[in-house]
Amino acid sequence: MRARTALVLLASGAAAVAAKRAAGRRVERSPLWPMPALEMPVSGTMGQRRTGPDRARTLTVLDRAEPAEGVVRLRLGGAGALPSWRPGAHVDLVLPSGLVRQYSLCGDPGEADTYTLATRLTEDSRGGSREVHEVLREGVRVEVRGPRNRFPLAEAPAYLFVAGGIGITPILPMVRAAEAAGTPWRLLYGGRTRASMPFLDELAELDGGEGRVTVVPRDEAGHPDLAGALAAAPPDAAVHCCGPGPLMDAVTALPAPGGGVHLERFTATAPRGEGPDRPFEAELRRSGATVTVPADSTALAAIRAAYPDTPYSCEQGFCGTCQTGVLEGEVEHRDELLTDAERDTSMLLCVSRARGERVVLDL
Known part of the structure; x- marks a missing residue:
């Protein structure tokens, strides 16, 4: 979910929100649909392998495409029916090198036997994105754990989605879900260049010419107007944001509608403790x-x-x-x-x- 500069917005209202931490508007997760229970061990030793989302499944790369410059989209399957998922979910890829990386699912939850994900090649990564781009070709088998959902679509009467760059991946299924449910939404999507921004054609189709999608390539129009977008959102809208840290920090610093701000970070921001660590x-x-x-x-x-x-x-x-x-x-x-x-x-x-x-x- 790393990206340079991009945003996706969907206007919506809703849900009682709040569990704000000292750091900002962190909200409690409130899924739109009942989430399936995770199968976890209740007894036994640490050596027991978990089942359900924590069990690794070996899937095959069925299809590989490049929907934008520097972005690879993979469709994984070949193992029969897979655990169901909801918008906002991600999976862990256990790469051939042993690296484990998280990627949001951006396909259709209705496709019971495949998972679709996309990743951008980043030069400052820890090696995961490069391995995905260079090694995962059609026919390659890879272990997958999940799905898990730490970023569920909140229940709301309207949505404002904000996404930066590859942060569009968890947002895209949310847009589809809002459109399918007939829930009002708005989308502001920014990136470095138009050519680097995946899924523009599908988003235009979802918009249907109604002006709900605003695309803001930085080389053409600078940075998206976050303040204006949040101010224009319905008073009870829920805001969902995914993208680079500075984007999410900027969103949480602005006045939010009643549905609160829901974030997904895929870079570490964990604070250090006070004083030296002790055994x-x-x-x-x-x-x-x-x-x-x-x-x-x-x-x-x-x-x-x-x-x-x-x-x-x-x-x-x-x-x-x-x-x-x-x-x-x-x-x-x-x-x-x-x-x-x-x-x-x-x-x-x-x-x-x-x-x-x-x-x-x-x-």
Whole structure:
């Protein structure tokens, strides 16, 4: 979900929102549809493989296309029916090199046997986008975990979507859903150049000439007018935004309509703790083991050293794969993903630490 400069807007209103953190307007997730329950183990050892969204499935690249400069779209399938998903969902790709990266699903949720995703080649990436572009050709098999949804479409009478660059990928299925439901929407979509912006033809089709889609290539028109877009949104609209960090920061700094601002970040913004990190012990209640987490390590790394099957993905505190229940002990949370309610009972092993000398985990 990294991009240079782009925006997608959809006007809509709605839903009671609020769980604002000190940092800004972080809202509680309120899905438009009931979300399917995740199948998670309730007993057994850490070595047990999870089922459902955390189980890796081997899929084949059925089709590869380039919908814009520097963007590759992949359609994956060949394994029969796949777990269902809703707009805003993403999957983890376990790449041939072993790298694990998250990509939003941008296809049609009604296609039960395929997943479609798109990624932009970024020079400053950690290698994932380059491997996708250079290695994943038609016929190549790849492991997929998920889908998961940390960015569901909020229930609302109208929508304002804001997307930057490749941030259009989770927004596109939301636009389709709003249009199919007959819900008012508006879209502001910006990027570096028109040629670098994928899915323009489909968005124009969805717009149907009604002026609901505003495309703002930076080389032609500069930056999109965020303030004007939010001010023009219906008073009860829900705003969904995905794109580069500065774009989302700018959106959250502006007055928002009553439906609140819903964000998805795919870059780490986890804060550091106060003072130097200290070692602590993590008791894994269900496995009966206790792991020592050194000061220069993470809980995730220490636990995976003993139990390699422990699920993880981004290792930066933004995907939620390693979210684990906390039974005892105080946690120093260093993520910007979990809600206040989730922080009361869980932690992200990849970034957060025990505030004291010990924490008891539901593992």
